[in-house]
Amino acid sequence: MNSEFSKAQPGSFAFIGGGQMATALISGLIRAGLPPQAIVVFDPDTAQQERLRTSLGVDVGGSVDARLATAHVVVWAVKPQVLRQAVQQASAHLRAPLHISIAAGIRCVDLSGWLGSTRVVRAMPNTSALIGASVTGLSAAPEAATADRRMAEEVLATTGHCFWVEGDERLNAVTAVSGSGPAYVFHFLEAFQAAAQAVGFDEVTARELVLKTVAGAVQQAQSGDAFGTLRERVTSRHGTTEAALAQLDLAGTADALKEAVAAACTRAESLSREIAQA
Numbered sequence: 493m494n495s496e497f498s499k500a501q502p503g504s505f506a507f508i509g510g511g512q513m514a515t516a517l518i519s520g521l522i523r524a525g526l527p528p529q530a531i532v533v534f535d536p537d538t539a540q541q542e543r544l545r546t547s548l549g550v551d552v553g554g555s556v557d558a559r560l561a562t563a564h565v566v567v568w569a570v571k572p573q574v575l576r577q578a579v580q581q582a583s584a585h586l587r588a589p590l591h592i593s594i595a596a597g598i599r600c601v602d603l604s605g606w607l608g609s610t611r612v613v614r615a616m617p618n619t620s621a622l623i624g625a626s627v628t629g630l631s632a633a634p635e636a637a638t639a640d641r642r643m644a645e646e647v648l649a650t651t652g653h654c655f656w657v658e659g660d661e662r663l664n665a666v667t668a669v670s671g672s673g674p675a676y677v678f679h680f681l682e683a684f685q686a687a688a689q690a691v692g693f694d695e696v697t698a699r700e701l702v703l704k705t706v707a708g709a710v711q712q713a714q715s716g717d718a719f720g721t722l723r724e725r726v727t728s729r730h731g732t733t734e735a736a737l738a739q740l741d742l743a744g745t746a747d748a749l750k751e752a753v754a755a756a757c758t759r760a761e762s763l764s765r766e767i768a769q770a
């Protein structure tokens with residue numbers, strides 16, 4: 493329970509956009525002790541409003557209105573392509589709050605310029621925020637105060653682990669590793685399940701074998717031993733694991749992963765530029 497959250501006044505947190513990432517954050521904040529009535533969410537989608545009001549008990553609205561003026565913290569959770577327009581619609585109601593943006597690819601410097609404020613923190617969570625297990629990179633406008641950085645970290649920490657990077661461009665690397673990372677793991681799980689089916693297991697058994705094997709291996713890896721050491725420990729000379737790993741080496745899987753992460757990084761950089769110039 494966060495004591496600062498539990499003392500929050502009605503309407504002191506506003507969300508612009510009430511989609512799945514906003515919902516994950518709002519749920520995390522309420523779990524951490526923020527009263528639902530301290531939160532107002534603006535989203536044009538009436539089904540989204542109804543879901544948020546009934547399932548989380550927060551105040552909701554379609555287009556932004558005077559309720560935004562009481563917000564000390566504004567979380568921007570709309571798609572990157574509509575963020576600039578959303579800022580324009582909201583600007584008349586903003587009373588110099590702390591701004592936290594989770595929009596992928598929008599740099600602090602651009603958002604600061606649109607908002608006319610340096611109280612800006614940018615966050616890059618991943619989909620595991622939906623289950624409170626996000627890995628979230630944070631970056632702040634250089635002028636942002638320590639108290640604002642701390643508040644942004646407390647907000648994002650309600651959905652998982654947070655870490656700071658210096659400079660916006662590092663968030664492109666965060667996007668490429670932890671942002672897109674869950675998809676790499678799902679891709680591996682998919683291929684591993686197909687491989688298990690190819691040696692004779694039915695779909696359900698293959699899925700269970702793969703999931704439990706991966707869960708056990710991840711648990712072992714928490715020991716702190718280097719991943720390479722753990723791999724060597726299960727690889728006996730001329731054994732079955734060695735035969736399998738030789739095939740993975742031959743196929744260049746480690747290099748492919750390196751190239752995949754680099755490609756994601758390059759794409760994050762170009763997306764960031766495209767949005768800034770649009």
Ligand SMILES: NC(=O)c1ccc[n+]([C@@H]2O[C@H](COP(=O)([O-])OP(=O)(O)OC[C@H]3O[C@@H](n4cnc5c(N)ncnc54)[C@H](OP(=O)(O)O)[C@@H]3O)[C@@H](O)[C@H]2O)c1
Nearest residue numbers: 509510511512513534535569570571572578594595596619
């Ligand atoms: N999903 C992820 O894994 C992930 C990870 C990191 C960062 N992000 C970032 O998180 C942000 C939100 O993602 P999401 O997956 O939650 O998106 P989403 O489910 O599409 O939610 C965005 C919501 O904002 C609404 N909206 C559109 N224009 C608005 C406006 N002017 N004012 C208020 N609300 C408005 C949308 O309504 P309509 O549908 O009616 O337009 C929609 O309900 C994105 O910028 C994304 O880059 C997502």
